[in-house]
Amino acid sequence: MSAIWYECKVKYRKTDETGNQKVTTEPYLIDAISFTEAESRINEEMKAYISEEFKITNIKVANYAEIHPFENADRWFKSKISLLAYDEESGKERKTNMYFLVQANDVKEAYDNTVSTMKGTMGDYTIPAISESPIMDVFPYFSGDEDELEQLEKFNALKASKPEIVSETEDHMEFVTEEEEEAVS
Template structure:
């Protein structure tokens, strides 16, 4: 299980999809991309989807995601995305009362119990007391990270473009 904290944008794409029976149907699908701005999110989703969609498509909606961190699963059965709400429990030093702060995450898993197990796996390694307030399956089809491809190896490159150019690497 790997996690990534960044700014995420949820994008809706509308296009004509070829169904299993060979008919064409207009569908709207939701994806999540890693980007710094709405403009970058739009460019990123267009680039990513151009490889999968033949023909025209349009970006119908882009909104900033309510979560800042995504948990990625390596399991081959992980084909769904779950929006989870965790409440972190702290004790207020002055009033000595329990205080809860809510944080949202996106979790990649094959089922709801797997999503809960993944949360416990990631959060169990921390010293933070937490409660899982909710776990709900989303309509998100896939999550695209800002990647840099080197041969057969793909790695996330967080350096600014000028640093990549200064080191002689091609900025993507």
């Protein structure tokens, strides 16, 4: 079953570095089946972090196709990926956009992490935009079942993984030209 991610905005009183208190609203991402479950889960998650009163001000379905956590990263970046396909009927190239949420420390690292997540993709794609996301944290779904424990461990393992540096590969394929083919025949 595909994950549905909900962006939940939480409003609460926060104490800054100077000791002043100010009201702030921060977005969090939560994996849930419905808006009702998202609200219930975000309330439970926030109780662990916020000791004072807080309010859920907005819940909406997030448009992320995939979430990719990485180790030693403290920010989330939204990567726009354009999948390229050739439409044979019209003879035009079509682009289909999707968005990944990738954890990184800066835009360059977010780009590298996006490329590493797209490594096994068979089709052509481009990455036209990467921007820092305001998302503070991501809470995947976990019910306590053994099967889902494996999924949670996989998610946490990704969070603890180190992205590998993608190096450019040289193309050593050789093609026979028509003239060479005719000369052989």
